[in-house]
Structures are given as structure tokens and as C-alpha cells.
Amino acid sequence: AQSVAQPEDQVNVAEGNPLTVKCTYSVSGNPYLFWYVQYPNRGLQFLLKYITGDNLVKGSYGFEAEFNKSQTSFHLKKPSALVSDSALYFCAVRDQAYSGNTPLVFGKGTRLSVIA
Amino acid sequence: EPEVTQTPSHQVTQMGQEVILRCVPISNHLYFYWYRQILGQKVEFLVSFYNNEISEKSEIFDDQFSVERPDGSNFTLKIRSTKLEDSAMYFCANSESGTQADTQYFGPGTRLTVL
Numbered sequence: 001a002q003s004v005a006q007p008e009d010q011v012n013v014a015e016g017n018p019l020t021v022k023c024t025y026s027v028s029g030n031p032y033l034f035w036y037v038q039y040p041n042r043g044l045q046f047l048l049k050y051i052t053g054d055n056l057v058k059g060s061y062g063f064e065a066e067f068n069k070s071q072t073s074f075h076l077k078k079p080s081a082l083v084s085d086s087a088l089y090f091c092a093v094r095d096q097a098y099s100g101n102t103p104l105v106f107g108k109g110t111r112l113s114v115i116a
Numbered sequence: 117e118p119e120v121t122q123t124p125s126h127q128v129t130q131m132g133q134e135v136i137l138r139c140v141p142i143s144n145h146l147y148f149y150w151y152r153q154i155l156g157q158k159v160e161f162l163v164s165f166y167n168n169e170i171s172e173k174s175e176i177f178d179d180q181f182s183v184e185r186p187d188g189s190n191f192t193l194k195i196r197s198t199k200l201e202d203s204a205m206y207f208c209a210n211s212e213s214g215t216q217a218d219t220q221y222f223g224p225g226t227r228l229t230v231l
Contacts, residue, residue, distance in 0.1 A: 032217050043120070043207055044159070044222040051217045090159060094216045101147055101171040101214035103161035 002027050002095050006107035013081045014115050021076040021089045021110045029097025033074040034104065035065055038088040047089075050074060061085070081114045088112075118142040120223035122208050128229045132197050137226045139191045139208030148191045149209040149220060150183065152176070159207070165191065166214055198230045 003026045013019045025031055032051055036044040048059025055067040065076045076089060088111050092104040121140045129135050141148060150162040164171040165183050182194045191210075195202055205227050209220040 034219070036222070041224075043122075043224040044209075046219050046221060049217075049219060092159075096216055098216065101164045101166055102216065103149065103151075103164060103172065103174070104159075104220060105161070106159040108158040 002093050002105045004091050004093050004105055004107035006089075006091055006110045008110050009108075010111045010113065012113045012115060015083055016080050019078050019081040019085070019112065019114070021091075021112060023074045023076065023091030023107060024072050025074060025091070025093045026072065027093060027095040027097065029095050031074075032094040032096060033065075033067060034092040034094075035059065035063070035074075035076050036090045036092065038090065038109070040087075044090065047076070081112075083114045083116050086112055086114045120208055120210060120221055122206075122223035122226050124226060125224065126227045126229070128231065129198055131200055131230055135195050135198055135228060137193045137195075137206050137208075137228070139193075139210075139223055140189060141191055141208070141210035142212075142221060145210040145212050145221070147171075147211045147214045147218075148183075148185070149211075150193045151207045151209060151222075152204040153207065153225075154201075154204045162193070162206075171214070195228075198228075200230050203228055203230045 005024045034049045035047040050067045058064045088109045091107045123138045148165040153159045163173040163177045180196045205225045207225045208223040211218040211220045
């Protein structure tokens with residue numbers, strides 16, 4: 001069974017500092033990995049995904065994530081945090097071992113607070 | 117950039133009543149999904165839908181739930197007899213293809229409150 005763990009419920013970072021939101025996953029095959037962001041009273045917005053190839057994936061709003069197969073991790077990073085980055089971040093996975101229209105499996109989310 | 121839209125944004129209903137949640141997907145997307153998020157919990161899959169058929173459903177998606185695409189544009193989720201525990205944010209999502217690598221795009225959600 002697929003699963004995603006986001007070990008931190010809350011991450012606090014000062015504006016201008018680098019940020020990291022952690023995600024680890026478990027799949028039977030190889031993963032497709034996704035990050036979504038949820039602003040208050042809004043839906044989930046796609047940030048970036050890892051499919052194959054380069055382990056460092058760049059996405060929207062200056063975010064990037066690094067796929068590490070040996071550590072089964074896909075941590076979200078940004079070199080310099082903005083107050084406007086404050087939101088709820090979700091990591092999600094799909095297993096390449098399955099074909100077809102299988103659902104995304106989400107972590108429980110990490111709330112990022114960027115303090116001015 | 118095309119967006120997924122959902123109506124209503126907030127629905128309040130009495131226990132036992134039927135509700136219909138509506139979604140207008142991105143126009144060339146053919147694969148549709150419903151997820152829900154109970155307050156403070158993770159996003160959970162309900163059902164996927166393609167070519168007017170359910171592709172996959174979770175154990176949450178029992179006989180009280182149904183989905184359809186009545187007019188080729190809207191995609192609806194119906195809950196026949198709502199329960200208190202159905203209170204949640206319901207998200208519609210869609211993707212262009214049904215491949216595992218494809219991105220699912222989410223709507224803003226409908227907050228359902230069952231009293």
C-alpha cells in the first residue's frame with residue numbers, strides 16, 4: 001500500500017531564510033511524487049512533481065524539491081521564504097507499479113508560517 | 117490558466133437531506149475525481165470517473181454517494197442522505213489523461229456542513 005508521511009505539523013521560518021518541508025513515502029514500485037499548496041479558503045494548487053530523471057525538480061513560486069530514492073524522501077525547499085508562502089503544504093504519491101487511474105495518496109499536511 | 121470551478125462554495129444541510137455538489141472541470145480534461153478533507157485531517161480519495169463510468173472508489177464511497185456527468189460539462193457528487201460525519205471540504209479534481217504521471221488539478225472546494 002502507498003503512504004506518505006509529513007513528520008512536521010508546523011514549520012516556522014523567518015522571512016528571507018531557507019525553508020524545508022519534509023516528506024517521506026512508501027510504495028511497492030517507483031514513485032510519482034507531487035507537492036500541493038493550500039491557501040486559506042482555497043483549493044489545492046499544484047506546485048511541482050517528480051516523474052523521472054533529474055532528482056531536483058523546480059516548480060512554481062521558486063519552490064523546488066529533491067527526490068532521494070535511498071531515503072525515500074521528497075523534501076520541498078525554497079532558498080528564501082516569503083511571508084506570502086505561509087500556507088498548508090501537502091505531499092502526495094502515486095505508485096508506478098500500478099497502471100491506470102489510481103488516486104493520489106496524500107500526507108496529512110504541514111503548516112508553514114513565515115514570520116516577517 | 118484554466119481553472120476547475122466548484123459550486124456552491126459552502127453548503128449547510130440538515131442530516132438526512134440530499135446534497136449535490138457541482139464541479140466544472142478544465143475543458144479538455146477527461147478524468148475526474150472527488151476527494152474530501154475532514155477538518156484537520158488529510159485529503160482522502162472518494163472516487164475516480166472516466167468515460168461515464170466509475171474507475172475506482174474508496175471504502176468511503178458507499179451507496180449513499182453517486183457521481184455523474186449529466187450534461188458533458190458538469191461533474192456532480194450526490195450524497196443521498198447526509199450524515200453528520202459527511203461534514204467536510206469536498207474537492208473536485210481532474211486530469212488530462214489517466215496516466216500515473218499526470219497532474220491532477222483541484223477546484224477550490226465545497227465546504228459541506230451537516231447539522
